[in-house]
Amino acid sequence: MLDCPESDSTTGVNPLVASANYNQPEIVIYLLEEGRYDIKFSELHTLMLWAAKRGHTQVVKLLLADQSLDTQKLSSNAFLSAARNGHVEILRLLVANASTNPLPHMRTENAFMAACEQGRLEVVEVLVSPTGANVDPSCRQNGGLKLACISKNTQLVKFLLDDPRVDPASQNQAALSSALTSRDIDMVELLLEDGRSNLSKLDPGVITNCTKFAPLRLVKMIFGAKHDIPIDTVELAYVEACKAG
Template identity: 25%
Template sequence: MINRLSISIVDTTEHATAEYIKEYINSNNIFGVFEYNEIEEILKISKLTTKDFITLLNQSSNTVDPIDLYKCTRNTNVSIQKFEEVISFLNSIKDFMKLGILDGVIDFIQQLQKQVSDTTEELQKLQARYRKVSPAYKVKDFFDNYVALRNHASEDKKLFSKECEEKLWEVSIDKEFLKERNIFHAACEKGELNLVKSLIEWGCDKEMESPNKRTPLIFAAQYGQLDVVKYLISIGANKEAKDNNGNTSLIIASSKGHLHVVQYLISVGADKEAKNDNEETPIIIASKRGQIEVVQSLISVGANKEAKDKYGWTPLASASATIHLETVKYLISQKADKEVSVNGGATPLIIAAQNGQLEVVKYLISKRVDKKAAKNNEYTSLILASLNGHLEVVKYFISLKANKDEISND
């Protein structure tokens, strides 16, 4: 235990004692060792933490009169670092020095502390969010930017507007085959109706073209996003806009088999006979892709089943080149010309044989098509199947007693 005698006579000055003040405080005997006037002089040149000062006040409890305590400690240099220490400091001197007048001050500081804390927390959140829309952030991952815009469109309109001002929606996917899509186009493609609406309401052009000239409506139609298609049409999007291959929204939707989109676009007046750069109509491209439900829907509204592309291919000819037997059957059931001559005289049978489509060949034969018709007046179905290595088709023709000695007129 430290007592007054433990300090040499030459070190009993206030300066020397001040160096040991924390030891006296920790030993809980400062008021038992020193007189009040000595304590005042020592504390005047001491530097205490808030914790040390409060410990000192606690030691005065029940032994030191509040007035004497005030006189002893009034000039103490106390280091205070944060709001919590201010409040603890004031509460302690209020209690031990009987200064009830400090209640209002303490309440005010507590309210101020809460306001500062709330403001600091909000500022940190805003800083974190705004860092995401800085120019440096814009070059980061497309998907992070997409998710940020999508979420903020629903949850934080102010931040969403800030991101739009930074043109965050212009960020494109950093992959060669997807570079044509920016975030606005991707939102249409993914069917994010709320994000699409928010971007357009903010000011994005509903006819904004990608590098491949695809509009938001074309992107939505391509991926079967009916709700987005309806919204875009409702605000006047051009349903006949074409991409750089001449495809309209209806042609794209038909090729992908999005029946409900096809039906809706036709219901609002989309041109069912529109042609792309290859002069393919919706029914031609749907037949080529085997989208039978779309083909049926287009036929039901009067689409031309004998339409021809720039190479003369009809829907039936296009379907015959592929494995889409059901489409072939349906078109023939609708009286499509099964002997139509395209591309130098090739009939659907010749096209099917040349492409090795055995089941289509069998079906067409069952419908009594001319199996001896010749392309360019030279090559029959049997010869073309042979030249292209389709052995099963060759065997089938031979089994029908086709003239296996047929040769080119050369």
């Protein structure tokens, strides 16, 4: 990469890595711009992951701009970290780099799942966009929606439900089950309003367990839903709700 020693002769630690370890992005940027130090790929990997996690966009730009590096490998490793931590601009840089160095589907899908779990709507929008990573939002049997239902981000769930490829009824109503288990009233309400989620299709144990410590509003929602829930399930859920007070 650069025509300089790999490490500080007095410490044996690469100054770039040392600066990253102390979270000093300005120093890292200076060293990269000045071309002061050579660096091994393993250290580059560490540096890219640090920048993607912390949101240091300029560091990522400089690393991707170096034509002597295997940026496909660097992008692949940093993709998940940027998505999980919600750094949209870094993700866009990595997506743009992937236009000439495609990322494995597993990597982009992993990033999508992580973004859904963390409730990162902007990240998800970039990942599913045809001009972005073009991830199928129904991948892994609609696993993204299931994870989004425990993220507390109703806007993200609305976004996913608006995509015709996403089916909230898949995997035995997994999305609704996830929302109920989390006792997220707004999320349950959103799924039921969508019309494709159905309480009567759930495992009875999910409803019973949910009503044990659920807020009154959620219990009323379950019992008042216009779904053909088996009477024995309703009765058992009612008993559990009463026990819990």
